[in-house]
Amino acid sequence: MPEVGALGRPGGADGRSGRVLLLGATGFVGRHVGTALERAGYEVLAVARHPRKTPASWRFHPMDLADAEPRALVELIDEAHPEAVVNAAGEVWSPTADRMRHSNQLLVERLLAALAAAGPRPRLVQLGSVHEYSPQPRGVWLTESSPEVPATGYGRSKLHGTRAVQQAVATGAADAVVLRLSNVIGAGTPRGSLLGQVATQLLEGTAEGRTAEVRVSPLRSSRDFVDAQDVARAVVAALRSPGAVGRVVNVASGASQPVRDMVDLLISISGRPARLVERPVTQSRSPTDTDWMAVEVSAARTVLGWQPRRTPRDMVQDLWRAAAEQRDGSVDR
Numbered sequence: 001m002p003e004v005g006a007l008g009r010p011g012g013a014d015g016r017s018g019r020v021l022l023l024g025a026t027g028f029v030g031r032h033v034g035t036a037l038e039r040a041g042y043e044v045l046a047v048a049r050h051p052r053k054t055p056a057s058w059r060f061h062p063m064d065l066a067d068a069e070p071r072a073l074v075e076l077i078d079e080a081h082p083e084a085v086v087n088a089a090g091e092v093w094s095p096t097a098d099r100m101r102h103s104n105q106l107l108v109e110r111l112l113a114a115l116a117a118a119g120p121r122p123r124l125v126q127l128g129s130v131h132e133y134s135p136q137p138r139g140v141w142l143t144e145s146s147p148e149v150p151a152t153g154y155g156r157s158k159l160h161g162t163r164a165v166q167q168a169v170a171t172g173a174a175d176a177v178v179l180r181l182s183n184v185i186g187a188g189t190p191r192g193s194l195l196g197q198v199a200t201q202l203l204e205g206t207a208e209g210r211t212a213e214v215r216v217s218p219l220r221s222s223r224d225f226v227d228a229q230d231v232a233r234a235v236v237a238a239l240r241s242p243g244a245v246g247r248v249v250n251v252a253s254g255a256s257q258p259v260r261d262m263v264d265l266l267i268s269i270s271g272r273p274a275r276l277v278e279r280p281v282t283q284s285r286s287p288t289d290t291d292w293m294a295v296e297v298s299a300a301r302t303v304l305g306w307q308p309r310r311t312p313r314d315m316v317q318d319l320w321r322a323a324a325e326q327r328d329g330s331v332d333r
Helices: 028-039 070-080 097-117 153-170 194-205 228-240 259-270 298-304 312-328
Strands: 018-023 042-048 059-062 084-087 123-129 175-181 183-185 212-216 225-227 248-251 274-278
Touching: 018 028, 018 070, 028 042, 028 228, 070 097, 084 097, 084 228, 097 123, 097 153, 123 153, 123 228, 153 175, 175 228, 183 228, 183 312, 194 212, 194 259, 194 312, 212 259, 225 228, 225 312, 228 248, 228 298, 228 312, 248 298, 259 274, 259 312
Parallel strands: 018 042, 018 084, 042 059, 084 123, 123 175, 175 248, 183 225, 212 274
Antiparallel strands: none
């Protein structure tokens, strides 16, 4: 088993809140969660497949969670003795159902088995998705009691993970809470997402003073977008909320934002000359598709003491600044 490094004592005399095992720590949401955990006084033990750059204050342990020997994760939990485990690992933009099943279902099953077999009993915070619910008609907010008939393979794979966690809690095999996230936006938003694609086209298309041609699918939908920093705060709250055990809690902005407005906002914030081109639809959409989504967050306020703070402008500004900095080596304003 790879060396974890010299681990301090969780909740010891150094005044830290305790140690958190953060799975998927180098991913988009994982990086934001790790930052929030550290700010809240936790020691971060980061676990991911690839040793991408992480803060020097984090300890890093390389592991492919879905492919590793089951005993390896048990040994890691026993050695680290974490106060909590946050599962931010998984596939979102994968084109294949097999990869999503592998990362969003098998990984969760192995994690739960490891938690049941390990000596410590840390709190598990599983990051799920509002796409586990059935699409609702315009004007109907998603709640924790909404029907669970996902319209996509991604939603189905995430729902499998959520139900596995619920079953483990029901049988006493886990102390866990599931946070169902809406569409997360912020610094490091993946290129595979719509706004990530727009940012990439703006950066690449305006080289040498050119006007970028930003090509997108028809922008006719509205979605609930939540800021990555708000999501990270919700994770910290879930670690500390005794009443969260066994609950599924939505984490979202509580509003439906037209996707066109978000794209226009990104183009405006970039300050880059651009021409927006909506590609024609080449195939009919599934009858289960919907053009509208908003998510009720009253349970998060009650159970976690959490509510969203940041605006669409905040999250899009963070997205743009990070994308421009990564490409140009300096913050592009």
